[in-house]
Amino acid sequence: MAWFEYLLIPFTDPKLFFIAAFGTFAGFIIGALPGLSVTMAATLLVSLSYTWDTIPAIVLIIGVFFGGVYGGSRSAILLNIPGTPSSLAATFDGYPLAQRGESGLAIGYATVYSVLGGLLGIAVLATASPLISSIALSFAPRDYFLMMLLGILVVGSVGSKDLPKSIFVAGLGMIIGLVGMDSLTGVDRFTFGSVELKGGINFIACMLGLFGLAEVLHQLRHLKKNRMNDISGQFLPSCAQFLRFLPLSIRTSAIGVLIGSLPGAGGEIASLMAYDHAKRTVKKPSRPFGKGAYEGVLAPDTANMSAIGGALIPMLTLGIPGDAVTAVILGGLMIQGLTPGPLLIQSSPDLFGVIIGAGIISAVFVFIWGLMGLSTFARIVLIPKHVLLPIIAFLTVVGAYAIRNSVIDVYWMVIFGVIGYFMKQYRFPTGPMVLGMILGPMMEGHFRRAIMIEQGSLLGLTTSLFTHPISFLLTFAIVFTLVTQTPWYVRSKAKLFKQHQRPAKIE
Amino acid sequence: MKWLRLGTGMVLILSLILLSACNAPVFLSNEFQTTGTYPSKPITGVIPWDQGGTTDSIARTISPLVEKELGQSIVLTNKPGATGSIGTHYVYEQEPDGTHLLFSAENPALYGVLDISALGFDDFEPIALYARTMATVVVPADSKYKTLDDLLQDAKARPGKIKMGSTGPGGLPHVVSSMINGAAGTRFNLIPFPGDGPALTALLGGHIDATVSALSAAINNQKAGKVRILAVINDQPVPAIPDVPTVTQSLPQLEQHLPWGPFFGVWVKKGTPEPIKAKLAKAFAKAEETPKFQKALRNIGAIPMNLHGKEAERYWRDWQSTTAWLIYEGGEAKVHPAKLNIPKKPSRSDQER
Numbered sequence: 001m002a003w004f005e006y007l008l009i010p011f012t013d014p015k016l017f018f019i020a021a022f023g024t025f026a027g028f029i030i031g032a033l034p035g036l037s038v039t040m041a042a043t044l045l046v047s048l049s050y051t052w053d054t055i056p057a058i059v060l061i062i063g064v065f066f067g068g069v070y071g072g073s074r075s076a077i078l079l080n081i082p083g084t085p086s087s088l089a090a091t092f093d094g095y096p097l098a099q100r101g102e103s104g105l106a107i108g109y110a111t112v113y114s115v116l117g118g119l120l121g122i123a124v125l126a127t128a129s130p131l132i133s134s135i136a137l138s139f140a141p142r143d144y145f146l147m148m149l150l151g152i153l154v155v156g157s158v159g160s161k162d163l164p165k166s167i168f169v170a171g172l173g174m175i176i177g178l179v180g181m182d183s184l185t186g187v188d189r190f191t192f193g194s195v196e197l198k199g200g201i202n203f204i205a206c207m208l209g210l211f212g213l214a215e216v217l218h219q220l221r222h223l224k225k226n227r228m229n230d231i232s233g234q235f236l237p238s239c240a241q242f243l244r245f246l247p248l249s250i251r252t253s254a255i256g257v258l259i260g261s262l263p264g265a266g267g268e269i270a271s272l273m274a275y276d277h278a279k280r281t282v283k284k285p286s287r288p289f290g291k292g293a294y295e296g297v298l299a300p301d302t303a304n305m306s307a308i309g310g311a312l313i314p315m316l317t318l319g320i321p322g323d324a325v326t327a328v329i330l331g332g333l334m335i336q337g338l339t340p341g342p343l344l345i346q347s348s349p350d351l352f353g354v355i356i357g358a359g360i361i362s363a364v365f366v367f368i369w370g371l372m373g374l375s376t377f378a379r380i381v382l383i384p385k386h387v388l389l390p391i392i393a394f395l396t397v398v399g400a401y402a403i404r405n406s407v408i409d410v411y412w413m414v415i416f417g418v419i420g421y422f423m424k425q426y427r428f429p430t431g432p433m434v435l436g437m438i439l440g441p442m443m444e445g446h447f448r449r450a451i452m453i454e455q456g457s458l459l460g461l462t463t464s465l466f467t468h469p470i471s472f473l474l475t476f477a478i479v480f481t482l483v484t485q486t487p488w489y490v491r492s493k494a495k496l497f498k499q500h501q502r503p504a505k506i507e
Numbered sequence: 508m509k510w511l512r513l514g515t516g517m518v519l520i521l522s523l524i525l526l527s528a529c530n531a532p533v534f535l536s537n538e539f540q541t542t543g544t545y546p547s548k549p550i551t552g553v554i555p556w557d558q559g560g561t562t563d564s565i566a567r568t569i570s571p572l573v574e575k576e577l578g579q580s581i582v583l584t585n586k587p588g589a590t591g592s593i594g595t596h597y598v599y600e601q602e603p604d605g606t607h608l609l610f611s612a613e614n615p616a617l618y619g620v621l622d623i624s625a626l627g628f629d630d631f632e633p634i635a636l637y638a639r640t641m642a643t644v645v646v647p648a649d650s651k652y653k654t655l656d657d658l659l660q661d662a663k664a665r666p667g668k669i670k671m672g673s674t675g676p677g678g679l680p681h682v683v684s685s686m687i688n689g690a691a692g693t694r695f696n697l698i699p700f701p702g703d704g705p706a707l708t709a710l711l712g713g714h715i716d717a718t719v720s721a722l723s724a725a726i727n728n729q730k731a732g733k734v735r736i737l738a739v740i741n742d743q744p745v746p747a748i749p750d751v752p753t754v755t756q757s758l759p760q761l762e763q764h765l766p767w768g769p770f771f772g773v774w775v776k777k778g779t780p781e782p783i784k785a786k787l788a789k790a791f792a793k794a795e796e797t798p799k800f801q802k803a804l805r806n807i808g809a810i811p812m813n814l815h816g817k818e819a820e821r822y823w824r825d826w827q828s829t830t831a832w833l834i835y836e837g838g839e840a841k842v843h844p845a846k847l848n849i850p851k852k853p854s855r856s857d858q859e860r
Contacts, residue, residue, distance in 0.1 A: 043585070046567070137712035141698075181590065181623070184675060184699040195624065199593045263708050264701070318711065319727055320704050324557070327704075331564040334723070337806040341724075342731030405584045406593075445701065452698050453670055453714065 003345060006353025009055075010361055016059050020358050023063020024365040030064070031071025034081045034208055035399020038068030039324040046332035054336045058329070058351065059358040065308055065325055066118055066362035069267060070370060073110045073301050078103060078380045079392055081212035085204060086267030086304040088434060089275040091211060093289060093296025100292050104235040104378035109294050110301045111370035112237060113249050117302030118363035120253040121260070121309025125316075126356045129345070132310070133317040136261045142450035142464060144264070146474035148443035151269055153481050154276040155432045166432045169423070173436025174443075176201055184448055196408045203437040205400045205409035206416040210430040212396035213417025216389050218424045223385060235374055237294070248278060248295060249302045256303030260310025266323035267304035267311075268438055274303030280481075305366075309359065316344055316352060545605055545783050546579040552608045552773075555594025557587045560702075561721070561807065565638060565771050566610035568803045572794035577786070581608070590614050590677070592624035599626055603776040605783035608634070613770050616827040617677045620834055620849070622841035628774070628827070633819035634784060635791035636772035637800075638809040642679050642740040643725040644754070646717045647710055648732055655737040655757045658717060662693035671695035672706030672718030676839045679703060679769065680719035682830055683740055685837035686767075690760040710734065721769075722747075723808025741766055747808070763852070764829050770812065772819065788815045828852055 010016040023045075030041045041064050045057065072087030077094030090110065097106035124132060139147075155170045156163060179190045180200030191197040237245075252274035259270035278289075278299035285293040311322030319341030321327035333340050338348055345352050380388070400413035420430050454460035465471045483489050552570055556562040563585065570581045586594035591614045601607040609631060618624040644655060652658040662669045673680040680703070684695050698715055700706040706718045711733055719740075726747055728734040738754040739745050742765040755762050773791060775784065794800060795813045804811050814822050831844040832851050844851070 043563075043567075137708065140712065140714045141709065195593065195596045198623075199587070264705060314708075318708070319724065320708050327557070327560070331560065334807045335564050335568055335803050337802070341727035342733055343727065404586055406586065406597075449698050449700065452696065455668070455696065 003349035003353035003356070006350040007357045009350070009354050010059055010357040016056060016354075016358070017361060019056050019059050020063040020361040021365045021368075023060040024067035024362045025369050027064035027067025027069075028071040028074075028366070028369050029067075031068035031087075032074040032083050033071075033399065034075055034079075034083050034212060034395055035204065035402045037084060037204075037403070038065055039328060040402070041068060042325050042328045046328055054333070054338060054351070055354055057332070057336075058355060061325075061329055061332075062355060062358040063362045063365070066305070066359065066366055067369065069304050069308055070111075070114045070118075070301075070366045072304075073114070073297075074107065074377065077106045077110060077297070078377065079212070080215045081392065081396065082207060084267075085207065085438065086271050086307070087300070088207065088268060088431070089271040089300035090297060092275060092300075092431065093291075093293050096290065096292040097294075097297065098381050101381075102234075102292065103381045104233070104374060105237070105294075106292075106297055107370070107374055107378060108235045109237055109297045111367060111374075112242065113245070113298035113302045114305045114370070115363050115367045116249055117253045117256060117305035118308060118366060119360065120250070120302075121257050121306035122356055122359040122363065123309070124257045124306070125309040125312055125359070129313050129317050132257065132261045132313050135258070136263065136314055137318070138470060139262055140450070140468065140471070141446045141453060142461060143468075143470045143474060144262070145443060145446035145450050146465075146471060146478065147259075147262075147265070148269075148439050148446060150474060150478055150481065151273060151439050152435070152443065153478065154272050155435060156481075156485060162427065162429075165428050169428050169430070170432035170436035173433035174440030175436075176206070176433075177203070177437040177440035178444070184445065196406075200441075201412055201437075202403055202409050203434060204403050205412040206437060207434045208396045208400050209413040209416030209418075210420035210423075210433060212392060212399075213413060214420025214424055214430065216393050216396075217417060217421040219385060219389060221425075235371070235378070241294070245295065245298055248282060249298055251281070252277060252299045252302045253306040256306030257310040257313075259303075260307025260322060261313040263314050263320050263322055264442070267307040270307040270310075271300035271304040272435065274299040305363075312355065312359075315340055316355070318342060319344070545786060546577055548579070548606065550577070550579060550581045550606055550608060551601075552581045552583040552610050553594045553598050554583060554585045554610045555587060555591035555597075556612065557585060561640065561769070561809075562591075562610065562612045562771055564807060565804070565809070566773075569637060569773075569791070569794050569800055570610075572797055572800055573790050576790035576793050583610070590618075590621075590623050592618060592626065595626055595631075596624065598774075599630055599776055601776065603778035603780075605775055605779050605787060607776070608787075609774040611772065611774055613823070613826065614677065616823055617830060617834070619847040620831045620840045620842055620844055621677050628823055630777050631774040632777055632779065632784065633823065634773045634775055634787045634815070635795065636770055636812050636814040636819045636822055637791070637795050638772075638804050639766070639768050639770040639812055640807075640809045641722045641745065641766075641768045642683050642719050643722055643751070644683070644717060644737045644740070645707075645710065645720050645725050645728070645734045646737060647713055648735050650716070650735060652717070652737065653735075655752065655754065658737060659687070659691045659693055659757065662695060663691070666694040667696050669695050669717065670715040671697050672703075672710055672715045673697040673699045674701075674703055674706060675699045677830075677834065679721065680706065681837070681839065682767075682833055683719045685833045685839070686740075686761055686764055687754075687758065689833065689836055690758040707734075721808065726808065740768065764833070767826070767829060770823070770826065771809070772812075772814075791815070825852075 010020055030036045042061050045061050072084030073090040075081045075083040076087040076090035077098050080091050080095040082088045082091055094106050155166050179197055181198050182189055255274045256270040259265050278295045282295050285295050287293045289296050311326045314320045314322045315326040315330055321330050330340055396413055397410055400410045403409050423430055451461050465475045554563050554566050570583055574581050586597050595615055598607045598609040615628045618627045646652050671684055703720050707720050707724055709715050710718045725736050729736050736751045738752055740754050742755050742762050744753055801811060828850055831849045834840045835844050
């Protein structure tokens with residue numbers, strides 16, 4: 001624990017303290033603006049830091065990281081546009097809450113539990129890094145595949161009541177995810193010889209279209225509906241409410257840390273899995289999920305915040321980035337002459353201590369910045385639509401361009417905005433489409449690797465599912481999830497326990 | 508409320524038009540910009556790879572140093588996708604006036620053979636090749652393979668059974684295993700990963716038997732006792748790891764391909780006026796010599812090159828010839844290298860057969 005003495009450096013050095021606070025604020029703004037990503041901000045800051053000392057630079061980046069992941073949920077709740085991919089799940093219940101006039105409370109929940117998730121993630125990073133990284137390493141390609149498969153089953157939770165529609169839309173999303181160069185062999189798929197299509201259709205652009213622009217178009221059609229006169233004055237959950245959701249938030253934080261620590265799987269998958277977990281395990285939610293359940297807001301928010309600590313684990317213990325932002329930090333550290341890797345904690349305990357200290361400060365400042373001006377933010381939903389809708393439309397265009405500095409992404413955003421409008425019109429859920437686009441390509445790559453490792457033998461792959469503990473657990477979870485969805489299971493369970501589960505009534 | 512729908516639509520269309528205008532090549536810039544005053548406006552540096560990769564890191568280290576020499580700012584943007592061909596294509600679409608630089612790695616040299624893009628380095632001119640890196644063959648620390656010969660013998664005894672991490676056609680592990688296969692008559696089961704980071708992760712977890720990794724990543728993990736480096740793909744031992752044998756100690760036939768490895772540099776579109784190229788080359792040469800850049804290269808385990816003009820041209824063409832034919836002989840080429848007028852180096856066929 002040689003790093004422990006360095007933990008307090010960011011607290012005692014006013015300059016570092018200020019940098020962490022500023023970074024969190026800047027990250028918050030960047031994260032809340034759709035399309036501007038934490039990765040982008042981190043890249044800019046890392047290159048600035050080539051002329052700085054390492055420590056202030058890393059403190060700034062950690063601040064931006066925390067602020068940015070948190071900020072994404074702000075636009076998800078208020079505008080139904082996920083500010084970052086990892087806040088996709090925050091739209092499912094956050095936006096309905098805002099529509100009910102509880103925008104302030106939704107943000108309050110997101111903030112309080114984000115801080116909790118962020119701190120738990122940092123705590124795991126500080127205490128259990130070697131353990132978590134060895135668990136992450138033992139995930140074989142087949143386990144990644146199983147995990148993505150488990151993720152796809154989230155469709156059952158995310159979509160509306162109409163499951164066939166959700167499955168159809170998710171499948172469509174997966175097919176759209178296939179467009180571009182095959183990542184394993186370089187073969188073109190559905191590109192029609194176009195250079196732009198070779199890079200694939202960017203899922204963030206589609207997400208901005210399906211959520212942002214589609215929502216604008218949808219509201220233009222229903223201008224008279226959903227008009228609110230005032231919002232609820234309660235902003236913070238009460239102590240009893242906080243304690244009531246504490247066990248759930250600790251479980252979802254654990255999901256966040258574990259998934260965040262897997263290289264190649266980050267906050268976006270963690271938050272979806274956490275939402276699914278909440279929906280499955282909470283028997284009596286405050287409201288039905290999808291209609292504004294507090295559980296549906298706090299579960300994804302704790303998970304994507306604790307995934308930050310998780311993503312830092314493989315970077316600091318193995319020298320392998322856990323996600324895109326940590327990849328940027330890793331590149332920056334290497335240029336500085338620090339070699340993140342198995343030896344980092346021993347060779348540069350100061351860096352490790354400072355990262356943890358900066359993480360704690362950033363989490364606290366997420367709370368401060370998050371609640372600052374909350375009542376103003378919460379009133380965004382009251383802004384007259386003739387002012388708000390053009391602003392959202394403008395933001396989606398700029399955001400789409402900012403993803404890769406490419407106008408093609410703007411076109412995709414508009415195309416998917418129109419598609420999303422018709423989907424909403426005919427009551428097709430848009431969430432599963434983005435889910436399919438994110439998970440489909442990853443699932444495919446992992447499946448192909450898994451089967452190549454078994455020399456192409458399906459039998460070998462099937463047996464390996466039962467001979468490895470992690471694979472067996474995941475397979476069991478998938479089978480369990482599927483079986484519990486069948487009417488047969490529900491009936492036999494009801495018979496066994498002589499009780500009927502009544503779905504909670506809508507208030 | 509009709510005007511509202513109209514208004515929102517207008518804003519949308521307007522911003523679209525604005526954006527496409529931003530993106531379009533700036534017309535007439537060639538005529539207005541006399542080469543004597545170049546660079547009179549900010550330069551766009553396009554990195555066709557993601558943030559955080561080696562290409563990105565090196566570009567972001569050198570560009571502030573070049574800015575100082577040119578007295579003009581370089582705005583770096585990442586345009587990743589399709590093995591770097593999206594960003595490469597973007598730079599090709601611009602006017603050849605030196606306002607757009609391509610901070611690339613070696614990949615465009617292989618676009619033809621792998622049929623990734625119709626473009627390639629033939630459509631660009633190198634300003635500077637500033638660094639190259641080296642590859643190593645690594646196995647987990649608890650592996651039964653103690654030397655490269657152990658690995659090769661087992662690969663010969665059980666062809667196609669040894670799981671080797673790969674990064675797709677044209678990637679480091681793919682080309683190196685083609686080299687080794689050609690010389691030792693081995694065959695590996697190549698498992699493609701999205702990058703050498705994920706491949707190394709799988710190796711550390713024991714899910715694959717061996718992989719080919721960049722020197723810097725391999726050294727760190729060897730020091731920590733996590734992996735064993737069986738050989739460096741070079742003809743001379745590397746000072747940082749003097750005990751590790753070179754690949755030529757086991758397979759002397761490989762010497763003809765070496766030195767081989769990824770390289771990094773900056774390119775402009777073909778047809779850029781000579782004075783602009785000269786000015787850029789001079790600025791980059793000066794930036795490359797700064798101790799700061801040299802140190803940054805050492806930190807990431809890269810070897811400085813500092814090649815310009817004709818030398819740079821010769822280097823990548825030579826590299827392309829070696830690699831393209833290796834890929835072709837490995838059976839992974841989609842287009843015959845001869846069709847692309849890539850010459851075969853004469854010495855090789857005599858030695859191999």
